[in-house]
Amino acid sequence: MLPESIIWKNGExxxxxxxxxxxxxxxxxxxxxxxxxxxxxxxxxRGAPAIGAAAAYGLAMAAVSxxxxxxxxxxxxxxxxAVNLSxxxxxxxRLYHENTGLPGKExxxxxxxxxxxxxxxxxxxxxxxxxxxQQLLPGAGTVIxxxxxxxxxTAGYGTALGVFRAASEAGKxxxxxxxxxxxxxxxxxxxxxELFADGFDxxxxxxxxxxxxxxxxxxxxxxxxxxxxxxxxxTANKIGTYSLAVSAHFHSxxxxxxxxxxxxxxxxASGADIPIEHRDGSEVREICGARVLPDxxxxxxxxxxxxxxxxxxxxxxxxxxxxxxxAGRIKELLTEGAVANEK
Ligand code: MRU
Numbered sequence: 001m002l003p004e005s006i007i008w009k010n011g012e013x014x015x016x017x018x019x020x021x022x023x024x025x026x027x028x029x030x031x032x033x034x035x036x037x038x039x040x041x042x043x044x045x046r047g048a049p050a051i052g053a054a055a056a057y058g059l060a061m062a063a064v065s066x067x068x069x070x071x072x073x074x075x076x077x078x079x080x081x082a083v084n085l086s087x088x089x090x091x092x093x094r095l096y097h098e099n100t101g102l103p104g105k106e107x108x109x110x111x112x113x114x115x116x117x118x119x120x121x122x123x124x125x126x127x128x129x130x131x132x133x134q135q136l137l138p139g140a141g142t143v144i145x146x147x148x149x150x151x152x153x154t155a156g157y158g159t160a161l162g163v164f165r166a167a168s169e170a171g172k173x174x175x176x177x178x179x180x181x182x183x184x185x186x187x188x189x190x191x192x193x194e195l196f197a198d199g200f201d202x203x204x205x206x207x208x209x210x211x212x213x214x215x216x217x218x219x220x221x222x223x224x225x226x227x228x229x230x231x232x233x234x235t236a237n238k239i240g241t242y243s244l245a246v247s248a249h250f251h252s253x254x255x256x257x258x259x260x261x262x263x264x265x266x267x268x269a270s271g272a273d274i275p276i277e278h279r280d281g282s283e284v285r286e287i288c289g290a291r292v293l294p295d296x297x298x299x300x301x302x303x304x305x306x307x308x309x310x311x312x313x314x315x316x317x318x319x320x321x322x323x324x325x326x327a328g329r330i331k332e333l334l335t336e337g338a339v340a341n342e343k
Pocket of ligand 1: 046049
């Protein structure tokens with residue numbers, strides 16, 4: 001059975017150490033917001049919704065024993081691209097400031113309950129994304145996904161992988177190609193592990209094989225997650241997503257993003273406004289600890305890229321599937337709570 005990515009137990013946060021998967025299942029214990037920020041930065045926990053939930057628990061711990069605002073700031077700075085992190089931090093911050101008059105223990109209980117709510121809500125949201133997303137897939141088909149937008153990247157079930165789970169629950173037979181996802185190999189180490197554990201027909205390819213695969217086999221859809229979606233639909237996700245979308249467009253393969261509404265950021269008018277995390281060059285210089293490049297050769301290591309809205313066929317949310325032109329529908333979904341399933 002797939003191990004849980006986040007466990008809250010007796011006031012302590014246990015994070016499945018995703019750097020060790022698939023060969024070791026080990027949990028790292030976090031006892032402060034500071035510990036959580038370190039775990040987010042070093043990618044013990046990763047995936048947009050998972051880091052949001054972990055940060056929420058971090059702030060529950062900070063409510064009694066740490067400088068709350070400083071902890072919130074440290075968490076916000078731990079990774080810049082996934083907006084779910086600031087979404088969760090802002091939600092916890094609001095509650096904290098509305099209730100600072102409460103005795104310490106009560107304040108902690110209140111923030112703890114909110115963090116549990118953020119965590120549990122995420123599973124429900126993913127099931128709804130799965131419900132809408134699976135309707136886009138045929139009864140028997142083949143898909144490609146990138147990075148890991150599964151149970152490991154969320155509180156459970158997953159966004160993109162939730163779509164495949166829901167399809168399977170609906171009796172559909174879906175074959176999945178998982179891009180290995182250089183440099184950190186989340187596709188090979190996490191997605192393949194997760195899907196295999198759940199009995200899916202999963203095959204790993206290197207990122208550079210996707211276009212050729214599309215030219216040789218019928219691919220029914222590409223489905224990936226997202227870290228931040230701008231007001232016009234431009235979407236930041238793991239580096240390599242953009243190339244996959246370009247290849248899908250060239251081969252007329254529908255390209256879908258699966259993401260909760262907490263991943264939208266209408267303060268970013270377009271993808272140009274989304275902050276892109278650049279990580280240490282050692283991630284490119286080494287593959288699983290083995291050096292493949294000498295230090296004197298430069299590397300460029302953006303952790304995310306931006307797929308322009310025009311390459312996206314649809315965005316699958318917990319309120320339904322939205323299609324181009326995205327801007328108006330995104331605004332409605334976020335500001336008016338409109339229910340839309342434009343399948
Ligand atoms: O650097 P990571 O592993 O945190 O990147 C994760 C992704 O890009 C996921 O696709 C995204 O966060 C969505 S997870 C439901």
